[in-house]
Amino acid sequence: MLVRFWGTRGSLPVATRAEQVRAKLVGALTAASGRTFADAGEANAFLDGLDDFALTGGYGGASSCVEIEGGDGDFTVCDMGSGLREFGLSALARVSAGHPRRFNIFLSHLHWDHIMGFPFFAPAFDPAATIVVHAGHADAEAALRRQQEEISFPVAFDWLRAKIEFVHMTPGAPREVGGMTVSLIEQFHSHDSYGWRFEAGGKAVVYSTDSEHKSEAMAAEDRFSDFFGRADLVVCDTMYSLRDTVSLKQDWGHSSSLVAIDLCRSAAARRLALFHHEPTYSDAQIQGMHRDAIAYEELTRGDGPAVEVLCAYDGLEVTV
Amino acid sequence: MDWKTETRGERLVGRPHGRVDESNWLAFSQALVAAIATAQAEALSFVVDLSGVDYMSSRGLRALSTALAAAKEAGVEMALAAPGRAMQQILAISRYDKLFTVHDMLPD
Numbered sequence: 256m257l258v259r260f261w262g263t264r265g266s267l268p269v270a271t272r273a274e275q276v277r278a279k280l281v282g283a284l285t286a287a288s289g290r291t292f293a294d295a296g297e298a299n300a301f302l303d304g305l306d307d308f309a310l311t312g313g314y315g316g317a318s319s320c321v322e323i324e325g326g327d328g329d330f331t332v333c334d335m336g337s338g339l340r341e342f343g344l345s346a347l348a349r350v351s352a353g354h355p356r357r358f359n360i361f362l363s364h365l366h367w368d369h370i371m372g373f374p375f376f377a378p379a380f381d382p383a384a385t386i387v388v389h390a391g392h393a394d395a396e397a398a399l400r401r402q403q404e405e406i407s408f409p410v411a412f413d414w415l416r417a418k419i420e421f422v423h424m425t426p427g428a429p430r431e432v433g434g435m436t437v438s439l440i441e442q443f444h445s446h447d448s449y450g451w452r453f454e455a456g457g458k459a460v461v462y463s464t465d466s467e468h469k470s471e472a473m474a475a476e477d478r479f480s481d482f483f484g485r486a487d488l489v490v491c492d493t494m495y496s497l498r499d500t501v502s503l504k505q506d507w508g509h510s511s512s513l514v515a516i517d518l519c520r521s522a523a524a525r526r527l528a529l530f531h532h533e534p535t536y537s538d539a540q541i542q543g544m545h546r547d548a549i550a551y552e553e554l555t556r557g558d559g560p561a562v563e564v565l566c567a568y569d570g571l572e573v574t575v
Numbered sequence: 576m577d578w579k580t581e582t583r584g585e586r587l588v589g590r591p592h593g594r595v596d597e598s599n600w601l602a603f604s605q606a607l608v609a610a611i612a613t614a615q616a617e618a619l620s621f622v623v624d625l626s627g628v629d630y631m632s633s634r635g636l637r638a639l640s641t642a643l644a645a646a647k648e649a650g651v652e653m654a655l656a657a658p659g660r661a662m663q664q665i666l667a668i669s670r671y672d673k674l675f676t677v678h679d680m681l682p683d
Binding site: 497499557 | 594596597600601630631632633634636637638640641661664665668669670671673674
């Protein structure tokens with residue numbers, strides 16, 4: 256399976272500002288300290304050697320959208336945040352090369368940052384395309400139609416040309432979709448959210464975002480460990496520090512890297528991707544959060560196996 | 576994890592020992608609740624001595640913050656003390672060092 260991240264930012268898309276780009280350039284030029292590079296390859300090798308992704312790259316700013324390859328050839332996508340626009344353009348290019356025009360979408364929930372990309376999803380205007388939206392929410396279609404009403408958007412939902420279907424799924428009732436076994440779990444979030452598990456060819460990927468793991472419900476967290484069980488990759492909402500989730504931002508519906516690591520360890524999952532990054536965080540702050548998460552995993556590993564902690568960014572591809 | 580309490584002057588000191596993780600967080604949480612009830616009944620403050628804790632996972636940390644809320648409700652002053660190197664790092668990573676008063680040493 257291949258997991259491709261098109262949008263990793265939480266709550267609100269963000270863009271890198273001019274002064275932030277300038278700071279990266281100044282940092283890289285300062286680090287180069289008079290070196291010369293014969294070609295782009297040498298320059299790239301130097302940047303890789305700095306081992307500072309916040310300086311030499313960046314985490315991106317599109318909101319939640321993750322593509323999973325590994326089924327029977329249909330497109331499989333989790334959430335339709337602003338990252339869906341870029342995915343749609345990539346999909347059209349692949350369709351031009353012969354890829355089937357069938358899209359299986361799985362929604363964590365219906366909040367704006369997770370559906371805002373749909374009005375800009377180019378394949379929705381393709382009359383030969385089929386888009387099947389799977390959701391644990393019975394009101395998914397209403398949410399998508401509402402955001403394209405005239406008061407919010409100039410192009411009405413009914414003007415879209417693709418064949419658009421909605422499938423309501425319930426926890427405990429897995430389905431075979433696009434060559435993968437797909438199941439879901441209800442999560443704590445305003446108006447509920449759902450985590451998704453995709454299995455194919457002996458591999459498993461879990462997508463669990465916008466999920467708060469509350470202190471008063473710790474005794475029930477084993478159901479998440481079961482759902483994450485032995486997954487090859489778990490994509491988890493790690494938006495806040497643990498302190499924030501139990502204080503100022505309690506009941507805001509999000510979680511921390513510490514809880515995600517512990518759930519993955521209990522589940523014997525191999526890898527965790529930190530996801531749904533706080534929109535006010537700079538690249539340096541996200542990188543710091545990633546380093547803290549790795550340190551916490553090492554400090555609390557005990558006698559158990561390691562959980563590899565990745566930090567998702569727009570454009571990251573992970574093979575599982 | 577072992578747990579002991581000791582009264583030192585006007586403080587009740589709770590002493591967890593070992594790892595606090597998914598296997599024993601509930602016992603840790605119950606010990607904290609009982610200690611806060613004792614501190615309230617005897618008009619003591621409450622300090623958790625972390626010097627014997629190897630590490631604490633998120634459930635142990637959340638048990639601590641739940642206890643802090645209960646202590647405030649009960650009018651009991653609660654603090655942490657003497658974290659070793661690993662616990663210092665965990666408190667910093669979780670930002671719990673901003674949530675709790677953390678003494679480097681157990682107060683006299």
